[in-house]
Amino acid sequence: MRTTSFISILLCFHLAVNAQMTCNAVSQNSFLATDISNPIDEYFIQHPDKQFHSSLKPFNYVILNKLNDDKINYKHVGIHNYLMTIQTPDSSKAKNKLRLQILPQINIEQGKDLLTNKWTNSTSGGLYLKLEANKKFTAAATYIAGYVTAPNFNDTIIQDFGIVPGMGMAYPTKQIENGSVAPIKSQLTYSNQNFSGYVSYSPRNFINLQVGKDKHFVGDGYRSLLLSDVANNYPYFKTSFNIWKLQYSVWYSWFNNIQDANGMKKDFKNKYGTFHYLSWNATKNLNFSIFENVIFQGTDTTRSRGFDPNYLNPVIFYRPVEYSLGSSDNSMLGFNFKATIAKSVKLYGQVVLDEFYLKEIRAKNGWWANKQGFQVGAKYINAFTIKKLTLQAEYNLVRPYTYSHGSPDQSYTHFNQSLAHPFGANFKEAIGIVSYKHYRYRLEGKFIYAEIGRDSLTNSNVGQNPFLSYTTRPKEYGHYIGQGVKTTFMQAEIKYTYYLIADWNLRIEAGLIQRLYQNDRGFDKQTPFIYVGIKTNLHNNYRDF
Secondary structure (H helix, E strand, O other): OHHHHHHHHHHHHHHHHHHHOOOOOOOOEOOOOHHHHHHHHHHHHHOOOOOOOOOEEOOEHHHHHHHHOOOOOHHHHOOOOOOOOOOOOOOOOHHHOEEEEEEEEEEEEEEEEOOOOEEEEEEEEEEEEEEEEOOOEEEEEEEEEEEEEOOHHHHHHHHHHOEEOOOEEOEEEEEEOOOOOOOOOOEEEEEEEEEEEEEEEEEEOOEEEEEEEEOOEEOOOOOOOOEOOOOOOEEEEEEEEEEOOEEEEEEEEEEEEOOOOOOOHHHOEEEEEEEEEEEEEEEOOEEEEEEEEEEEEOEOOOOEOOOOHHHOOOOOOHHHHHHHOOOOOEEEEEEEEEEEEOOOEEEEEEEEEOOOOHHHHHHOOOOOOOOEEEEEEEEEOOHHHOOOEEEEEEEEEEOOOOOOOOOHHHOOEEOOEEOOOOOOOOEEEEEEEEEEEEOOEEEEEEEEEEEEEEOOOOOOOOOOOOOOOHHHOOOOOOOOOOOOEEEEEEEEEEEEEEEEEHHHOEEEEEEEEEEEEEEOOOOEEEEEEEEEEEEOOOOOOOOOO
């Protein structure tokens, strides 16, 4: 009853203030939720522009406004989500504009795990606040907290790693009896809270400076093999330049290894990352991008390093720097490409090179350090001339030991999750997505099939788990994708969404997930899960790994 009353109040307030909602965002970030960022991406498939770069998210609106401020209906893609706007008296002058935006955060979901015959529940709430000043400065923050009882396939992850995926630490509050299903762990209820935010300043249209705690996503696909938004938020400082056909971004980040901390923040181990990303629109329809990063631990066996000043250089490649320092830090190189065809099809792909020795690759002998990954995909909008029908297909593969390091404290991970693909490494994956939107509702179907090679023993290392040191590998040669315990992962999901208030992203969702997880050792688990909820999520919540 309280939830119904709260929603009713919000709806009434929305109707009361809706007529006053006008805003010209400049230095703010877009939200990472795919149902918000996808309409922007799809618009630029139909209206390609040599100054728009689609592969680094969140987008910054100083770029969007410069290009197409009068063409995109921001209100209906969630860019101008707000509850109220306050302006200075002389609001006709841009330099005097001051706006406060407030967006409620709601995530209420009731589900039924038909494998365990248990009800699940997620109840959380919070606020998104944003202050804009002088069309150059933006400060934004999101706080959300609540409780979750997860379906078995997510609850197992939470119990094993002590986190709510993508959201931070999970704190058990009470246990639900497991009934007659003895082999399955008892379900727990967890409390959780999450904060993200940033301060953004754009002194000119071509430059943006940011400091904050949030996530980034590099790529044009559903997954990213370079940097994804799967893991928890992290502090960062970022500078971006947009000049001519180029976008160049460099950011410095602070990550945590919490493997052995048992939830105690004082025992978190610090590690740092520096990222470079150069995107070049060769034409309006063709983009090539290059990505590099280095991960280095804050404390090693001999000293407390802090942030290494050698990695502050914003323009050079890190592999030569790493070798010149005599260090063994974890550097990685990647490439991204995108091509649009006939204003309706986007072809995209990625290559990640964690190690690359051409001689060993040509030898085809399965050398352990051939650590690479590949992605190829296609997105077809307004498919078969049906407006708002979108089809997407994607294929990913990552070789064993990619993202891992000799020192687990320098692996490409954060807060007990991968910074790239949620499966880690040593897998092949195919994804198909169908989406149709009509006015206030959307129907989406998603199917994922993956073959993963997993460890057979607690002390084995076949290259799937990036938290394990690659020095514990069993051999030098003969490694291949899927080695170890061959595990098949299949998940099909169908979801119906009805938007109550589109410009808040407030929606009702109902869906069915059918999940199969089996291996060649006789393990076979099928999990049907149904759910219904009301949400205003501004981030992606992944349940498909």
